[in-house]
Amino acid sequence: MAAARQLSKVVLPACVQAGNCQGGYEVALESMPTRRCAIYARISVSSEESVSIDRQIESAEQYAAARGWTVAGVFKDDGVSATHNKPEDRAGWRALLASRENFDAVIIWKIDRLARRVIDFLHADVALQERNAGIVAVEQSIDMTSAEGRMIAQVLAIFAEYEAAAISARVAAARTHLLRSGRVVGGTVPYGYRSVPNPTGPGFVLAHDPERIEYVRTMVKRTREGRSIYSTVQWLDEMEAPTPTGRGSWVYSTVERILRHPILAGMTAFNPGNADKVRGQQVLPGENGLPVVDESLAIMTQAEWRAMVRQLDERDTAQSKPVALRAKTSGLLSGLVMCGDDRHGSPVRMWRGTIQGRPGYYCPECSQAISNFEHVVVQEFLRQKGERVRWSVVEEVLEGGAALIPEIEHRLDELDTLLRQTRDREERARLQDEQARLLDLRDEKEAEAPVIRHVATRGTQMFGEDWEQAETDEERRDILGDALHSITVRRGRPGRRTDAQILARLTFDWKVPEDLGPIVAPTDEELASWAEEA
Template identity: 50%
Template sequence: MLYARLSVTKEESVSIARQLQSCRRYAEARGWTVVGEFIDNGVSATANRPEDRAGWAALLAATDFDAVIIWKVDRLARRVLDFLHADEALQERGAGLVAVEDPIDMTSPQGRAFAVMLAVFGEMEAEAIRARVRAARIQLLKDGRWAGGGTPYGYLPTANPTGPGWVLVKDPDRHPWLAEAVSRALNGTTVNAITTWLTTEGAPLPKGSVARRKSGATTWNRQTVNGILRNPVLAGMTPHNPGRAKSGKRVDPFAVFRDENSEPVVNDDLAIISIKEFAVLQKLLDARNTPQSRKRSERKPTSPFLSRVARCNDCDVFLCRGTNQQRPTLYCPSCRQTLSRSAFDPYLIHRLLTERGTEPLGTSTVEAHWIAAGSSDTARREILLTQLHSLRIRRGIVGRYFDANRVLLEWRQPETPAAGAQL
């Protein structure tokens, strides 16, 4: 087996194609037969453990291989524990790990010891890179310059008139819309109502957004407006939370750059409202942060099929039902990870009928009860619960479509009947 990974394509990066080419040559030199090639492109080893990557998970699901060839140790992992866990997973399958550019061979004790040392150095290098990036960002913020990233709505980056780098200024086209949206929110107007107003009036979308047209008007969505109203730049503050992991919990709107006295650093030239008004605005938004707090006419009904069924693997809480751009989703109320139900529900139903359809249930079978339930999601849920032991959803790679590897599913043992099930 061959495995290659690349997080970001840069001029100095070794491409996926070059990594695989080197691995093939190594296998040919040793007289090995390559039975499969797996890649993770655009995936950070620092932010994603090997078992959470689609390519590595697919490799582990394969059979009949004796070794995995990688280009370098850091292509597999940037943390020692991640490397050891990945190697342990291979050992359980009776396979070894070999790196082309690093003089290691996990099939020997000496090679294993040296590989651990290389993993330690890889982790040190990754931490050193993070430290340099954090230091550079802090210095930019101290100098009052823009540190890059997504440009907040209503503002523009421009060349620093007093020195090197860039600074933010108000966007003359979008800033009036931003100021009016903030004013309406402070006066109690809901996010949905502001979204409708921006769409109806044809307010320009954030730069980089794909404009969607509906009846000739630019369409905004609630998530975009909510994010704009939670940006601390509204009070002249700069978001700064370098310790937050990618795809982690919701950003704290008060995680901002602060001075040596822990007071927020405020740029009055960018501020629309005061810090006190910003705090009031966040409380108003939090009060309407759940679907139940919205007007009934604004709610979209969702299927009860998975109500209090699936749990977040990280937070151990039930996933809630919701919608994202009018599509049904499950989301964790703690860490905010989401899972689209458009693909997940059919996947789960297919597994239920394929793997448990012939199991006895009452005087009939699971499949027979399922057919009898028809389109009733409540009845279908009861059938699912009779067979389900555990259903947990783990965090996936940000930006990817449905990934079956996120689903941790365990069926009940046949001899263990579901307590209190009535069908």
């Protein structure tokens, strides 16, 4: 290569240039080595016609042809970002470095086609120097086969990095502005919603999808009632609810992803700087640091959504696992059965398992066991509670200023974490200012009188009626849980037992002990007396 560069700089005598000179010069011209080059092209988005792969390659070929260079190979990376992918991580660039072809230069269209960061550009340059080659940029008239060209290219690479950072900041600011105004900025539309023309301006906004939003409401209702995601998956398949893709059947991860999306509370998922393409827990903040909420999109309050997410996070029961991973025993009484052996200071929980091949419960501390007793518990439950009212569950909902307090506390917790993590002084000062404003806002809202509204999360009917309508062990377990605190097991004699003997070993701790037993029908005299009083 060195010889080729020296020959290219030879100034020939005038007679040779005129073509009328005799001697060895004609031989020198014929034996002069032709410079060999490789072409590299890259683009992030294939639809960018102004810098398309074909246009880059065409410009490089014209550049080589004008100088009489031989193109030894063409390498390209289509649809690859230079900001997020180093040259050595791209298939096209790796193929260029691994090529067995000899070349003196690599022609690129512009420096930013190779790298957007100075450090990446320098690494690529070093890799080529090891092959005794340099970079040549068509649009910027840079030839890095010389020291002067290398210096100029490094300066331009610094400006390319600055330009990429500036573009990124402008795009991020514009995206945040559009999100705060309720505009859709691309990406996958959440299940149960659709993109519609903005009625108040340009662009598009989200709205409920009338064909799917009711499925989402039911998913939320079932989850808040304590039903497992797997039972909801089965329900969706039974109802033939359309999946997000319109193909296949429902799966656990899809339902959980829908339930965890903040759009259910009218909030927008927002994770600036997130490069792993996985949605985090952050939501779009307003100017005061609190989430921006679009009430028209919400199907539940922020507090309800966060409580539901916590409920999902805390699920570690057998019912939350796939059927294939569950123990082959019934979970109907799981969490309700306690060991009452005298050796314990107080009853301890018994664990579900098999006892001599029979489903049952055992105490890990004293080894007491009991099996084949679920039917006895159910019979006693229906006898004592079947005709009694299963009261609806009532939830307190804060309204007015008090409704903001949980969100303020949540953001303050986030700020505490961010303050401990950041090493940037300006960012720390900004976070402290936001923290101070939120503390003032919390004091203001706490001074307001809270408005509390009670909302029933379930209808009211008899325990026995609910039991008949229940279809799964999970639903029946919820009904038993509304009637019982626990069932304590005492030791009995070994051997087979009758149902009466099993019942004698059990002590039921009812939640409303004064509301037990079958309701006795009134006598004719009582009915007549009530009629007179009415």
